[in-house]
Amino acid sequence: xxxxxxxxxxxxxDNSLRKGYLSVFGEIxxxxxxxxxxxYQLFRRDFLALYKQSLLGALWAFIAPLAGMALFLLLNxxxxxxxxxxxxxxxxxxxxxxxxxxxxxxxxxxxxxSLVKAGSMILQINFSRKSLVLASSGQAAVxxxxxFALVLxxxxxxxxxxxxxxxxxxxxxxxxxxxxxxxxxxxALLNALVRDTGTVLSMLVTFLMFLTPVLYTKPKDGLLLxxxxxxxxxxxxSGARDLVLTGALAEQEGYFLSALFSVGVFLAGLVVFHLTxxxxxxxx
Amino acid sequence: MEGDTVIKAEHVSKKxxxxxKKSMLYGIEDIGRNLLGMRSRSGVLRPGEFWSVDDVSFExxxxxxxxxxxxxxxxxxxxxxxxxxIFWPDRGRIMVRGRVGAxxxxxxxxxxxxxxxxxxxxxxxxxxxxxxxIGRKFDSIVEFAAIGDFLDTPVKHYSSGMFVRxxxxxxxxxxPDVLLVDEVLAVGDTGFQSKCYRRIAxxxxxxxxxxxxxxNMETIRHMCRKALFLWKGQVRDMGDSDGxxxxxxRLLQEEQIRKAQAEKGxxxxxxxxxxxxxxxxxIEFLDGQGNRADAFATGSPLRVxxxxxxxxxxxxxxxxxxxxxxxxxxxxxxSDSRSPLPERLQGRGAVELSIPQLHLPAGVYAVSAVLSRxxxxxxxxxxxxxxxxxxGRKENSIGLVALPHRWSPVAAQAALKAKRTGEAG
Numbered sequence: 001x002x003x004x005x006x007x008x009x010x011x012x013x014d015n016s017l018r019k020g021y022l023s024v025f026g027e028i029x030x031x032x033x034x035x036x037x038x039x040y041q042l043f044r045r046d047f048l049a050l051y052k053q054s055l056l057g058a059l060w061a062f063i064a065p066l067a068g069m070a071l072f073l074l075l076n077x078x079x080x081x082x083x084x085x086x087x088x089x090x091x092x093x094x095x096x097x098x099x100x101x102x103x104x105x106x107x108x109x110x111x112x113x114s115l116v117k118a119g120s121m122i123l124q125i126n127f128s129r130k131s132l133v134l135a136s137s138g139q140a141a142v143x144x145x146x147x148f149a150l151v152l153x154x155x156x157x158x159x160x161x162x163x164x165x166x167x168x169x170x171x172x173x174x175x176x177x178x179x180x181x182x183x184x185x186x187x188a189l190l191n192a193l194v195r196d197t198g199t200v201l202s203m204l205v206t207f208l209m210f211l212t213p214v215l216y217t218k219p220k221d222g223l224l225l226x227x228x229x230x231x232x233x234x235x236x237x238s239g240a241r242d243l244v245l246t247g248a249l250a251e252q253e254g255y256f257l258s259a260l261f262s263v264g265v266f267l268a269g270l271v272v273f274h275l276t277x278x279x280x281x282x283x284x
Numbered sequence: 285m286e287g288d289t290v291i292k293a294e295h296v297s298k299k300x301x302x303x304x305k306k307s308m309l310y311g312i313e314d315i316g317r318n319l320l321g322m323r324s325r326s327g328v329l330r331p332g333e334f335w336s337v338d339d340v341s342f343e344x345x346x347x348x349x350x351x352x353x354x355x356x357x358x359x360x361x362x363x364x365x366x367x368x369x370i371f372w373p374d375r376g377r378i379m380v381r382g383r384v385g386a387x388x389x390x391x392x393x394x395x396x397x398x399x400x401x402x403x404x405x406x407x408x409x410x411x412x413x414x415x416x417x418i419g420r421k422f423d424s425i426v427e428f429a430a431i432g433d434f435l436d437t438p439v440k441h442y443s444s445g446m447f448v449r450x451x452x453x454x455x456x457x458x459x460p461d462v463l464l465v466d467e468v469l470a471v472g473d474t475g476f477q478s479k480c481y482r483r484i485a486x487x488x489x490x491x492x493x494x495x496x497x498x499x500n501m502e503t504i505r506h507m508c509r510k511a512l513f514l515w516k517g518q519v520r521d522m523g524d525s526d527g528x529x530x531x532x533x534r535l536l537q538e539e540q541i542r543k544a545q546a547e548k549g550x551x552x553x554x555x556x557x558x559x560x561x562x563x564x565x566x567i568e569f570l571d572g573q574g575n576r577a578d579a580f581a582t583g584s585p586l587r588v589x590x591x592x593x594x595x596x597x598x599x600x601x602x603x604x605x606x607x608x609x610x611x612x613x614x615x616x617x618x619s620d621s622r623s624p625l626p627e628r629l630q631g632r633g634a635v636e637l638s639i640p641q642l643h644l645p646a647g648v649y650a651v652s653a654v655l656s657r658x659x660x661x662x663x664x665x666x667x668x669x670x671x672x673x674x675x676g677r678k679e680n681s682i683g684l685v686a687l688p689h690r691w692s693p694v695a696a697q698a699a700l701k702a703k704r705t706g707e708a709g
Contacts, residue, residue: 009384011369012377013326021321041409045395045402052397052438124392126369126384127410193311276315278372283311 028274035128043138061146069094072215084217088245092154097214099147100237104180105205107140111184112201115192129277133188163247172240179262185269192280232258290493291344295376298337298362306332326374336362338517349494351508353532359517360497364464382461391451396440407454421457429453456483466497501529501648533672540670562594563665567653579674582686588637598629604654605637609647618660645686646676
């Protein structure tokens with residue numbers, strides 16, 4: 001029984017070293033193309049499993065941003081924390097910003113856990129491990145869609161029409177996703193190697209959330225301003241928010257540099273992952 | 285690689301670290317080197333590392349079945365994982381032609397909360413099947429697994445048998461060119477086991493290469509023409525499965541005896557034996573002529589000589605020999621009051637068990653020897669399945685017993701007559 005499509009696979013140490021680094025990109029593209037259906041199935045599995053034994057199910061995607069927004073509203077009203085001057089109603093401003101922020105926050109946490117969570121499966125079946133990381137961010141994308149529906153409801157509630165820029169949201173989401181996935185690839189590897197990564201990351205995400213003007217406006221001066229100026233997440237999140245609220249990008253240069261940065265992070269993450277995934281498997 | 289070679293392993297080695305913390309640090313070092321485009325110097329052992337698989341070379345051709353045998357920790361599973369591409373070798377090279385399917389742990393990708401139907405799709409995708417392929421095979425998968433009404437029940441409510449059946453069913457439907465099987469057949473009921481073996485036999489006929497890891501030597505002898513015996517990561521023997529299996533069992537026996545002797549030595553040093561104690565000092569298998577042997581033809585005479593040493597006096601001793609194969613007790617020989625044996629034992633001595641005709645099917649039997657007081661379970665010394673005995677050749681090894689029989693021709697007219705009488709009656 002001879003088949004034409006039989007290919008010979010060779011396993012040896014330092015494989016990519018032998019084949020040359022340029023072949024890496026070709027391999028990655030082929031792997032991703034061949035495994036689209038696997039990614040969908042893995043995403044579907046996580047999605048179905050998440051809501052199966054949960055009472056409120058997808059409602060949590062609404063509850064989380066509303067609770068966060070309410071907290072900031074309370075802090076602002078009592079004068080403990082000042083959110084700054086905002087033209088749009090604060091709940092709208094906050095929920096919109098949070099929806100983009102959550103895309104990053106839940107995405108990176110899910111990505112970092114994807115390999116460790118799959119654990120024994122990775123040790124027993126040889127399948128595309130990149131698909132595992134990519135599929136894990138699908139959950140974040142679904143939450144984003146649900147939260148965005150909440151945003152639209154708020155627009156209707158306040159009787160405001162969103163800017164024409166809302167049509168560009170699918171585009172604006174791309175750099176955020178790329179940054180999340182790039183960092184997700186690296187953190188998945190690190191987490192598989194050293195379990196501290198997961199703990200550090202969930203702390204870091206909370207920390208970053210307060211450091212990035214998502215629930216408040218860009219600070220006028222001080223150290224926080226300087227940090228914000230070099231924070232790509234700020235440009236990506238607030239850029240996307242500006243598009244929806246006003247229909248224009250306020251800080252174009254910063255936004256495009258940040259978008260470029262996220263493309264770079266994504267590619268770097270993908271290559272690092274590709275070169276080291278079998279080594280990592282041994283250490284899981 | 286030549287046309288009909290499907291797997292070729294050349295000097296394959298894999299190292300592991302004994303310590304988790306070191307393993308983490310070494311992992312970081314290796315990854316750093318890989319990223320910087322430096323050689324990872326994987327062929328060198330660092331402190332705390334050891335070779336789990338050491339310089340293994342072999343070749344498997346289309347349609348062949350190779351059995352991997354060896355004690356626990358001899359590197360069988362690591363070798364399988366390298367053949368599957370989950371781990372890469374640290375030294376040497378593996379070449380595999382075509383799609384590799386693995387039955388290393390069935391149902392590994394199952395999510396407990398999802399239903400059987402949902403899990404078939406997910407697991408199939410993980411095993412490399414496409415959307416159309418699963419759609420086409422879905423009914424066949426469900427039928428083979430025989431899970432009936434449970435198809436839309438979350439798999440966490442499945443019995444372990446159903447879980448394994450579904451996992452196996454998905455895995456064997458992925459039409460691999462090479463199928464790696466690791467002990468999974470040990471689970472599930474016998475009906476399903478034989479179904480699995482039939483399925484594997486079908487795949488073999490199609491030219492699929494099967495690599496089988498099993499601790500049941502009968503399975504290896506039945507399914508594999510060739511066997512590879514791993515011992516501490518190295519190839520100890522390779523070739524015709526009959527010979528390799530026997531070699532392995534002998535080594536295992538020697539090892540066990542050595543261990544038992546070491547333990548005994550330890551005991552006698554630390555705690556002197558209690559009064560009335562004793563031990564079995566040896567077992568010998570003798571053929572009809574009284575020569576030592578460990579391979580016998582079906583139906584030939586067998587004598588088992590058991591040597592003992594009583595440290596005190598043993599009253600009403602009972603001797604027993606048990607023959608096991610594939611975990612089942614095939615035959616028991618227990619002495620009783622009718623046996624013309626001494627009422628009490630003192631010092632060294634020997635007894636002999638004679639079996640005039642050994643009507644056992646071909647196979648390798650593990651032999652237990654027991655010395656007890658008054659009743660068989662009141663052990664003074666018990667050598668549990670420490671000896672091995674080969675009976676017959678594997679060509680005719682079917683069935684549980686080998687009853688004495690002969691085949692003969694019947695004259696044509698006599699046969700016809702018998703038939704007519706039968707019809708009339």
